[in-house]
Amino acid sequence: MLVMPSIVLLLLIHLFPLFKAFLDSLHTGSLIDSGEFVGFQNYIDNLTSPTFWKAARFTLVFTLVGVFGSWAVGLALALLLRTRIPGGGLIKVLLLLPWVVPIVVSSTAINWLVATSSSPIPVLFEKVGLGQPLFLADPTWAAIVVCVFKVWVSFPFMMMMSSAALSGVDQGVYEAARMDGATSMQQLRWVTLPMIARSTYISWILMTIFCVNDFPTIFLLTGGGPIDATNSLVVLAYRTVFQNQQVGPGVSIAFMMTVVLVVLSTVLYRQIRRAAH
Amino acid sequence: MTATHETGDLSHVVEVRGGKGRRSDKRGQWWRFLLILPIAAVALVPVGVVFLLAFTPSAASNTTGLTMENFSNVFANTDVLLWLQNSLLVTVGTVLVCVAVAAPAGYVLSRGRSRAVATYSLMLFVFQSLPVITAVIPLFLIFANIGLVDSLLGLTIVYVGSSMAVAIWMMAAYMDSIPISLEEAAWIDGASLFRGFWQVVLRNSLPGILSTAIFTFLVAWNDYLVAIVFLRSDVAFTLPLGLQSFFQQNTTDWGAVMAVAVIAMIPPVALFVFLNKYFSVGGIGGSLAGQ
Numbered sequence: 371m372l373v374m375p376s377i378v379l380l381l382l383i384h385l386f387p388l389f390k391a392f393l394d395s396l397h398t399g400s401l402i403d404s405g406e407f408v409g410f411q412n413y414i415d416n417l418t419s420p421t422f423w424k425a426a427r428f429t430l431v432f433t434l435v436g437v438f439g440s441w442a443v444g445l446a447l448a449l450l451l452r453t454r455i456p457g458g459g460l461i462k463v464l465l466l467l468p469w470v471v472p473i474v475v476s477s478t479a480i481n482w483l484v485a486t487s488s489s490p491i492p493v494l495f496e497k498v499g500l501g502q503p504l505f506l507a508d509p510t511w512a513a514i515v516v517c518v519f520k521v522w523v524s525f526p527f528m529m530m531m532s533s534a535a536l537s538g539v540d541q542g543v544y545e546a547a548r549m550d551g552a553t554s555m556q557q558l559r560w561v562t563l564p565m566i567a568r569s570t571y572i573s574w575i576l577m578t579i580f581c582v583n584d585f586p587t588i589f590l591l592t593g594g595g596p597i598d599a600t601n602s603l604v605v606l607a608y609r610t611v612f613q614n615q616q617v618g619p620g621v622s623i624a625f626m627m628t629v630v631l632v633v634l635s636t637v638l639y640r641q642i643r644r645a646a647h
Numbered sequence: 648m649t650a651t652h653e654t655g656d657l658s659h660v661v662e663v664r665g666g667k668g669r670r671s672d673k674r675g676q677w678w679r680f681l682l683i684l685p686i687a688a689v690a691l692v693p694v695g696v697v698f699l700l701a702f703t704p705s706a707a708s709n710t711t712g713l714t715m716e717n718f719s720n721v722f723a724n725t726d727v728l729l730w731l732q733n734s735l736l737v738t739v740g741t742v743l744v745c746v747a748v749a750a751p752a753g754y755v756l757s758r759g760r761s762r763a764v765a766t767y768s769l770m771l772f773v774f775q776s777l778p779v780i781t782a783v784i785p786l787f788l789i790f791a792n793i794g795l796v797d798s799l800l801g802l803t804i805v806y807v808g809s810s811m812a813v814a815i816w817m818m819a820a821y822m823d824s825i826p827i828s829l830e831e832a833a834w835i836d837g838a839s840l841f842r843g844f845w846q847v848v849l850r851n852s853l854p855g856i857l858s859t860a861i862f863t864f865l866v867a868w869n870d871y872l873v874a875i876v877f878l879r880s881d882v883a884f885t886l887p888l889g890l891q892s893f894f895q896q897n898t899t900d901w902g903a904v905m906a907v908a909v910i911a912m913i914p915p916v917a918l919f920v921f922l923n924k925y926f927s928v929g930g931i932g933g934s935l936a937g938q
Binding site: 377462476590608625 | 675676677679680682683686687690691692693694696697700747748749751752754755767769770771772773774775776777778779780781782783784785786788789804805807808809811812815841844865868869871872876886887890891901904905908911912915916918919920923927928931935
């Protein structure tokens with residue numbers, strides 16, 4: 371009885387649209403008219419399209435960099451902030467800001483910083499003799515900027531997760547490790563990391579989901595360009611439906627992602643549970 | 648009124664510090680401080696840029712130094728107040744509904760050990776992992792038929808749905824820290840299951856509720872994807888869309904853009920600066936793992 375409202379909402383917002391999405395993915399329709407039934411043609415078209423695979427590849431790269439980049443930075447900061455340091459409280463709050471500030475705001479700042487050749491960062495690069503890269507117009511640079519931006523947005527979340535896990539580690543074990551002559555690197559590798567392994571694993575899984583499903587981080591910086599270099603599957607689905615007005619093909623991309631994520635999340639969820647017991 | 652027990656401190660944390668090695672501790676502190684300072688500085692550049700430009704006079708203006716004129720310009724020339732009002736309405740609505748729905752559900756997740764609860768928990772995880780875009784496209788088509796496109800109500804419904812799972816985990820995580828013996832005492836005194844939840848658990852869950860509310864606030868306030876799909880006319884825009892609409896013009900007036908950006912980021916930033924100690928996402932790991 372206590373869970374009913376949440377179940378109703380979840381079915382309404384998630385399950386029902388899922389059925390509708392599947393039906394739409396079997397039709398050629400526009401946003402106004404559902405069009406005619408074409409079976410799995412949209413799926414076949416996507417799976418044989420280089421654009422689709424390019425987007426799949428970028429989604430993978432973006433996710434890997436996003437998850438492990440933000441984890442490394444977040445964990446390092448959590449370790450540094452673990453014991454009292456001067457101004458620690460203020461620094462902690464300030465370090466959360468990248469995650470707290472709307473993406474629209476931070477992407478606006480990044481745009482101002484890098485977008486044109488007269489923006490501050492390209493000018494800085496020029497001054498130190500690194501040439502004048504076109505950060506958002508060059509495919510490789512655009513991909514790098516988008517990935518770094520994602521790490522910047524996400525590291526505070528990983529820092530919070532790591533901090534919570536670290537606070538559960540009993541300080542006594544370090545005492546013991548020190549007596550055995552372990553260096554701080556060894557302590558990190560053989561004491562800290564194993565003790566927060568479960569929570570680390572959970573934070574990786576959550577971040578993977580956040581990265582695969584991310585839209586604004588990419589879309590607001592590059593819109594998926596240049597020449598599809600930063601097109602992720604979500605951005606591709608959005609552009610196909612709302613810019614090209616092709617509902618069927620776009621929804622079928624989203625639906626394929628959904629199937630993969632349902633399978634993946636069920637397996638991962640089981641593993642979290644198993645690791646916990 | 649039998650169910651009101653003194654709960655005392657549920658979360659007192661005792662920090663044990665050894666007396667030895669205090670001097671090297673102190674040196675370590677400063678070393679860490681010096682290491683973290685440049686990292687924090689670099690991390691804050693984008694936020695700093697927004698603030699700086701918002702208070703910098705535009706090239707056409709003859710004022711020098713810092714100025715408020717970008718703000719008076721956007722208040723006079725754009726719909727920023729309307730966008731702010733829309734953002735506030737949608738966000739407050741989302742937070743209220745989400746907390747009201749997530750609190751009882753979180754209680755079930757925290758206390759229940761049956762098969763049904765396990766299935767429910769799995770369902771939450773799977774739904775949370777779905778791409779929002781999969782739900783948004785069909786919902787757009789459905790909402791178009793029932794007049795919920797371009798409406799703040801439609802937006803609120805989607806936000807509640809998409810922040811629900813994490814909100815429930817956060818509530819459950821906090822309720823895990825409330826000893827079940829408190830409810831048991833109430834039940835022995837004759838309170839019903841619902842009363843035990845309402846009068847014992849919920850009363851002691853204020854920090855958990857705050858934490859959940861802060862999270863949902865961020866989801867609704869910061870969202871861009873759902874808003875850009877569902878909102879069409881600029882009177883219905885929320886702040887992120889309003890901000891973005893500046894870039895559709897040929898020349899970008901950076902002072903005005905950044906002034907709107909500052910307005911858009913003040914509420915979430917203020918929330919974190921003042922209520923930071925109540926916010927914790929760390930616990931969701933535990934409630935996911937069912938411990």
